Amino acid sequence: MKLYILASLIILLSTISSGQNKNAVISEVKNNEAKIKLHKLIEFNDSKAKSGNKFLIADITLENLSEKNIAMGSDYTMSITVKDEKGNEYRSGLKGEGIVSTYLMKNENVDQDQKAHTLAFSDSFPPKTKSRSFLCGFEVPKDAKIVSFGVKKKNLWSSIK
Numbered sequence: 001m002k003l004y005i006l007a008s009l010i011i012l013l014s015t016i017s018s019g020q021n022k023n024a025v026i027s028e029v030k031n032n033e034a035k036i037k038l039h040k041l042i043e044f045n046d047s048k049a050k051s052g053n054k055f056l057i058a059d060i061t062l063e064n065l066s067e068k069n070i071a072m073g074s075d076y077t078m079s080i081t082v083k084d085e086k087g088n089e090y091r092s093g094l095k096g097e098g099i100v101s102t103y104l105m106k107n108e109n110v111d112q113d114q115k116a117h118t119l120a121f122s123d124s125f126p127p128k129t130k131s132r133s134f135l136c137g138f139e140v141p142k143d144a145k146i147v148s149f150g151v152k153k154k155n156l157w158s159s160i161k
Contacts, residue, residue, distance in 0.1 A: 027149040029156035033070055036078070036156075037061040038149045044103045044137075054142050056080075057103045061132040064125050072125035078136055079152045082144040089147065092138050099137025110134070 027038040039059040049055055058078065064070050083089045104112055117133035119125060140146070150157035 035063040060135040071123040073121040081148040085143040
């Protein structure tokens with residue numbers, strides 16, 4: 001009986017923790033127009049990465065808080081700040097859609113909401129709308145620590161939890 005209760009408790013706790021992690025946020029930036037949540041960065045190794053580098057795929061929710069269309073695709077391009085093993089900090093900009101496409105092709109079990117993904121690059125992101133997808137990829141040194149996330153053009157930055 002004790003074993004049954006223990007097994008049930010373990011299953012319940014793993015179900016609760018996996019449900020909580022799906023919507024967890026490791027960084028968030030916001031202004032009066034938009035809110036951008038970084039849920040997770042997924043490490044992805046591929047032969048296309050430069051020697052000593054790795055790819056990161058960003059799971060992001062974009063939200064238009066305003067009453068008007070905004071140019072999410074051009075005004076809210078994301079960046080990350082990385083710190084290498086020597087302690088040097090620098091910003092790594094978005095490296096492109098190709099990283100996300102390659103990740104999705106190699107991980108067929110991963111679902112991508114294509115409508116949400118396309119909307120994220122729109123110059124006419126509708127008011128009061130949310131969109132979540134694997135939005136962008138970054139190429140960073142393998143030893144890099146990600147310290148912040150943000151939108152350079154809008155000077156919005158937040159540390160990584």
